[in-house]
Amino acid sequence: MKQPRMNRILAATFKGLEVADAKKPLLLFPTQEDFDKGVRMDPLHCGFANTVHRACGSTQAHFFKRYVYIDHPGDDGKRRVYRYCISKHVLNTIEAFDRGKKVKVSRAFVLRAPAPSETMQAQRAFNKTWQKGGTAKALKAEAKARTELRRSEREFEQATAIAKKIDATPVSPKAKEVQRRVTAAKTQLAKARDAVDVAIKRVKTLRKATYGTGHAKPRHLDLTVRSGTGAWLKSIASESVAQ
Secondary structure (H helix, E strand, C coil), rough: CCCCCCEEEHHHHHCCEEEEEECCEEEECCCCHHHHHCCCCCCCCCHHHHHHHHHHHHCEEEEECEEEEEECCCCCCEEEECCCCEEEHHHHHHHHHHHHCCCCCCCEEEEEECCHCCHHHHHHHHHHHHHHHHHHHHHHHHHHHHHHHHHHHHHHEEEEEEHCCCCCCCCCCHHHHHHHHHHHHHHHHHHHHHHHHHHHHHHHHHHHHHHHCCCCCCCCCCCCCCCCCHHHHHHHHHHHHHC
């Protein structure tokens, strides 16, 4: 499935607020109450999100695996949604919280400002390059092959259904025409299945070469609740529009 453009999702999610990369780190001092009221597996209402709402006066705080989006006034007094990078200590605490474990909040937690290679501009440039690479083209070819397979399956089912209705007159010109259609649909279906198999093997080969193992899941395809991908943000934006 093609993901919607992230800038449109962010615009709908944050209700028109400008989204910018943070220029300096943000220190968080959570309390036990913040985490006691937090909701597990919820990037918008976890313990850290409660901390930000309380300390920064934020209306939205989204804590994902790699990045955090928080709205608060900048040095110029203008309210924006600032994008921070998550530290290892924060990530470990989030994962423990999501698993239902007791977390310790007796120290400060740091949200990093994105490094040059982690900024939104750098990520967009990387994605454009990735789209031109072999893995992206292989994924598109796989999607196209699967679409053709579904079309071939429908054609074969329709042809077979028609053939069953005219079995009483197997020697009629119409029956022969339908039989030819069934044969052609069956041949096309076999080719479509072969094409899907080839496309799947190609994708697996490229992913194995890129990520080191055939079982590794690329980050851009990780759709877990904390991944912060377009699928999750789109659902948030849809809820905002519905309200």
